[in-house]
Amino acid sequence: MTDGTGALLTRTRRRVRRPGPGHPPRGDARPLAVLAAVFTLAQLALVRPGLGLGWDEIVYTSQVTSHHPAAFFSAPRSRGVSLLVAPVASWSDSTALLRVHLAVLSGLGLFLALRAWRGLFPTRVLVTAGAFFASLWVSLFYGPQAMPNYWVAVGALTAVGCFLRHRADPASGGPLWAVVAGAALMALMRPTDAVWTTVPLLALTLAGRHWRALLALTGGLLAGAVPWVIEAYTAFGGLGERFEEASRIQGGLGWHIAVDDQLRSLGGRALCRPCTGSMPHPVITLWWFALPLLAVLALAVAVRARRTLRTLLPLACATTAALPYLFLIAYAAPRFLQPAYALLAIPVADALWHLVTAPRGKWRPAVRALAVLALAGHLAAQLTVLVYTVDRTADSRRDWARTAAALHRLGVRPPCLVTGFEAIPIGYYTGCSSGAIAGNNESTTAGEILRTADRVPVAALTGPDGAPPGYARPWPVHRIGELEARIAPAPGPGARG
Incomplete structure (x- = not known):
């Protein structure tokens, strides 16, 4: 080997840095882009751009239109959705164009949110997580709609993923800006949801004295909530008065067990208030009961693999995001739990891959066949509810x-x-x-x-x-x-x- 060739190989080795134990490889983003594109096309094909605007959509959209008077804007609402639709609704009254605009944005949002987790989990886990969340009827139905909850989910995924990336590499400032963006997006859409979702992140930063991360989180939350706070003083008499009015409109916030209401809403009820009637068929709700079991398995796998935090943190944020809608309000809507579903999707996907790869010998084909059957049943149930919901709506x-x-x-x-x-x-x-x-x-x-x-x-x-x-x-x-x-x-x- 000549001296020139040896020098070239030495320089090449220096350029190719192998990731350490805290820095797994980033992976290829192209599968995530394909998934996001399929999600967008599925919305346009299954929900259809011609679907008329719903009640809440009308309230949000009418705030920025010039062709319709603005509808009454009540205390619990925030202006984030109005800003989201403004690029189209401010000059066009075409519902189809607005649906296409929102479907494309929701696909892009899913891609960016999953991309925030690269390096924390293998690409196959992120694709599976995205596919699970995107295949839920509530994601497909609300992706092209002018509603806030999907965007809280996107912001939550982004903020938690980039928070963990910052923890893995504190010297990198890039993830912190994404934490700011994710927190601001959540607060712009629904300030109270943003606070509930980030409680574990705030607690962790305070306990560990991670002041830069704390500043990023609180700065993002405050930046997103500024319009809501200003409006509280200009239109509702103050922040306390707005919270009080918002509580009254939502039936009085307090101890209410709404778990059964959420189960009833899974059958395709956009708003379950009052939430009466029979439960959906068990096939429709089976996935809902499987989620906590898979979450426990994911945590066990993570502890054994010594990567507990990156699994525990999204599980904790999903729990706090779901708490007010399961135990503090007296009605339900399936979209309320979208942030929880999005955060659960990552560890649940990790658990699913463990289930299909861990068995050895003759058990592996049987487990994989069972997984395929479960996947087919899940998709069939979600599509059935989606078609019913779209037709009824x-x-x-x-x-x-x-x-x-x-x-x-x-x-x-x-x-x-x-x-x-x-x-x-x-x-x-x-x-x-x-x-x-x-x-x-x-x-x-x-x-x-x-x-x-x-x-x-x-x-x-x-x-x-x-x-x-x-x-x-x-x-x-x-x-x-x-x-x-x-x-x-x-x-x-x-x-x-």
Whole structure:
């Protein structure tokens, strides 16, 4: 070997740094990109871009549109989703375009969140975790929707993964900026969820006196929560008043066991309030009971492999993220637990790979065959619930559109006002403002409604078995399906215009 060749090999060895025990190889990001692309395409194919906007979506989207009046924005809500949809909703009223925009963003968000975990777990574990989370009907259904919980999940995955990467390599400043970004995203979408989710991270940084990590976490949380806090003082009278009003709207925060409510919602109920009726078929809820068992197995595997923290921390954050929705509110929605599902996905995927690779000899093919069958059953159950949920949701939103068309025929056209039963969604579909004199969306008074009727068309809607409001009883009644619409008489000539 010549001296030149030896020098070249020496330089090559120096450039190729082998990862130490605390720094596993990063792995290839391309499988994660493929998974994210499949997730995006599956949303567009299964949920369909033409699905009309839902009630909560209307509230968030109407804040930034120029073609619809803004709906009442209640105390628990945050402005993050409105910012997310603004690049499209601010200039276009196309629901399909908005769905495509959100589906692409949700796929990109999943890719970046999983990428934050590279070097902590093998690529196959991250792909499996992403596939599990993306295959849940609640992820596919809400990915292209203007709702906050999926984005809290993305922020949580990013923050926890990059927090662990910083712990593994404190000299690297890059992961800390991603911790800031993940925490800020969570707080921008739902400030209280962000705090619950990061409790284990905050406790760990305080106990270990990791001041840089603590600064990153608290800085991100505060940055994301600033708009919510400012609005608390400008619109609700202060931070304490906003928390109190938010608690009232959510039925009074306190000790409520909502585990059974969450189970009922897994059958495809977007909002379970009140949560009555029978439980879904056990096949639909089986995965939910398997999660804690797989989480325990993942922790046992991690302890044995001496990598406890990277498994324990996402499990702890998933637990604190789920606690308020399992034990502190008296109703349920499946989307509430999305951050918990996303955080559980990483250790659960690690446990699944242990299950299919640990057995030796004749047991390995049997275990792998069982895993394939379980995977097929899981996908079949999730797709069944998804199709049912999409069809039922599409029907309800078509009902709103039909009611809006009937109101147009009755002369209720923009500018106008809709009050009463489902006033927010029906008002949006009609192109009108919406108002309520009582309830969680109270935003006006009977006197203001009557004064508005002197200027623009006003419709008061009454649902099945409902009673009309006193101010609208003298108005002419029109039947629209199961609803009654009372239309304010037009004032004298020249009063409107």
